[in-house]
Amino acid sequence: MSKTERGQFIWKDFQKEIADDHYYYVRSCIRQNFFPGAEDVFIKMVTKDLNKDLVLDPAHTTCTGIGYHTDLVKMETTMTVIARQFAMMNQAGYKNLLVSCVTSFGLYNEILEIWEEYPEIKEKVGEYLHKATGRTFKVPENLVHASDLIYKYKDEISARAKYRLINRETGEPLRVVDHIGCHYSKMFPEKGIGGAERPRVLSGLVNTLGGKTIDYPERRLCCGFGFRQYLLKSSRGYSLSCTYKKFKSMEPYKPDFIITNCPGCNYFLDRWQYVISDLRGETYGHNGDGIPTLTYEEVAALCLGYDPWDIGLQMHQTAVEPLLYKMGIEFNPADKYKGYSGKNLEKPKIPELLKAY
């Protein structure tokens, strides 16, 4: 069996069913705080560009994921909160759960697996939910991460794309680092497109849009969130060192940008570049630039021609302009710091070394 045939054989094992339409969308705590434009434009792309039905329910809550993985929230509690999310989905008349957050996605999969293996636990959780809220629930028929959906419709997005992941000056494909959130498929490889060892969910999108992904030694290393390790100042160095290791490993390959599917990973790969520039005097782009770090929604939206500031790219600490210029995107730099009311807000302070625009 040739190397390619072996690859194709493995690939067949890691396809997954992604519902065609009618999604109940659960938002991400981290994405709403740090990259709210990514979720906002995702909703627009799904409902307007792809013409799908997606419902937004104000009454869903956090899944408690960060609380669960910091060992604060008991497993029974997390299971019952998730059962409530399912009950809300049932109440809205939907069967397909579309998840924005990778931590949540991993947790939903973990809990569904436990319930399947131990139905008595699911029954107990049902009792807790009913006692607490009077609600009952049924599990989703289809559970997908939002990046799965963009992957599924990548050809449609590509067909409508105004811009491609091509360097406008050289005509060469942009060089892209794809970073997959650990909880997307490391826990349940069969639930992620391409599994844990050869995830395709982002690289497939990048290739379809004209870019080229980079294979570098620490490609699959965690971003370093570590839950409690980042949140506590005493162990935050763990988080920074993981990201630093990744940047040193990808640096020689000169990536044009990084694409992520996890809200937390995007935050760390964006923000730690600022810290590394400040602490070590190192930047990884050209001439003081960082490596722009974008979510998959932001990348797809840029290609579709959405305005960079309408999708929230001004909220990144590592400037995205180097990528916009390379792709030849038309945008107005003066609109970057406009607020909702349309007025120009006072500009943020400029980091000492990391280049700002």
Next chain:
Amino acid sequence: MEKLFDRLKEDIRFVHGLNSCINCGTCSAICPAASFWEYDPREIVDQLQVEDDDILEELLGGEKIWYCGQCMSCKTRCPRDNTPGMLIQALRNLSIETGLYMNSSRGRQQYVLKKMIGDTILATGYCVHADGLDTTMFPEQGPIWDWIRKNSKEVYNRFGNSYNSPGTGALRKIPDEAIRELHEIFRITGTLQRFNRLENDAARQAKKTDTEFDSSILNDYFLKTYTNTSEDVED
């Protein structure tokens, strides 16, 4: 008296996470925490396999179980389908339930996490909320975060126009009824009681160490526990 190990076996994550470890060390090779600290998931799994209460008690009261970053990379690579990261969850849970977490400086940091994450969940329905995050506590958020915080209404309302108000956009105000249901779930399933325990244990520890403590988030005990572990400072 119930064996300590029997209590660990009641946790489904222990049952799910440990099949038969062959001690190959693959988990330690892939573990980001093992490359940063004196931490070895292989050793912990090995210790658990012998089902010894004395060893377990030492683990529950020690620092080691708090090093894992929960990335779960170990699950992917283990050739025997073990999940050391899940075993860690079961150990941390039992450490808190037995009170042994108070014997370790990293265990005692659960109080800090409760103040930052636990209270935010109950107050807002989100694990984190921009209004409670600043660059004093998290300086790596950078000048862009100061800009976002200073102009939060103007910035967030660009994305759904419901910042801290009814609607479906980014950082909408989650309805009171949903928050009430969340509280009731936390009470019925025992997490509210856990939160109270973390507060009470922290108050006692503060008194013992003669550190100022009150119900505000940035009390002296909080700041000291947030910033230092016993490995960083002399107690």
